[in-house]
Amino acid sequence: MNPIQFSLVQCLSLALVMNSQMCRASEDHTPLLGGAMLAFSAPLTAKEQKTFGSGWKTATYTSAEGDKFNLFPLEALTPTGGVIFGNSIPPRVSPTGKYAVIDILRAGIVDPGPSGKPEVQTRQYCPVLETKTGCVVSSQSGELCEGQWGKQGDRWVVSGLTDDASSEMLKHQFGDANALWKGYVNSVGKPFNLSIREVISSNLGVYNLVACDRPSANNVAAYKNIAMELKKVGDNMSSEYVSMKLQGIATQRGHIELRKIIAKMAFLFDEPGGEYQTKMYLVKGDDVRILSAKEREWLKIEYVEKSGRSIQKWIRWESIN
Incomplete structure (x- = not known):
């Protein structure tokens, strides 16, 4: 190999190394239970790092079935602040693989700050991700974020804390x-x-x-x-x-399909039989779903009120279209 050929190989090798480093720097993947994936991408630019420090701007969860979405999409980082995903502490996956604790910072510019000038204020949080679904179960802060998983099970241990930290970390914080x-x-x-x-x-x-x-x-x-x-x-x-x-x-009860009540007034029954009639009734146009049937006369249905309350009763077959 002549010197010119050798130099060309060196350049190609260097380019491959640099491209590999750039790929690693632009995205980071964490495999999760069952084939799910958590990918961090969009590192802060040099200008953003001067203001907020380093980290990732995007965290994308992909389920084993291929469902993909970003975490904390409503708090994407802007020039005035937002969520920053830490790049110094990798996601801490529990021994069972069921949960992963993520390191994030919520950053914002306060104007004026204590000094009388615009200042960046941040607070660390440690959201708990359910790896099978991508559900953020809770988003804690303070001393809870200083903990780590125990050697067995899904037990979150915080040194010096006598209370059960696991119950706080794994308790669903958000409503259904x-x-x-x-x-x-x-x-x-x-x-x-x-x-x-x-x-x-x-x-x-x-x-x-x-x-x-x-x-x-x-x-x-x-x-x-x-x-x-x-x-x-x-x-x-x-x-x-x-x-x-x-x-x-x-x-397991079959495809969920809404049906219309066609009777002007359709009484509901606790059990299939005229003697079980209640004072409750539905009116023409109400939507219900069929849960089961008994013979050719009775249907067990579910009606969901606007409040979200579910009512499951029996109804006569001819009351539904």
């Missing part, structure tokens, strides 16, 4: 779809009236809501109402995401 919708409905017309976007934001966004409370027979009505409200306020992307998830609902 029924509770969210009920809280929104109850706030309408009140002095503390909340917008649907504010309610969704309190659950870390629609992706986290769906990940933590998968659409099912018990919450489909609440999700449909949420999707409609989001569409009304112009959040079409979130509305379509919820609608897409609703299309795939299926349970």
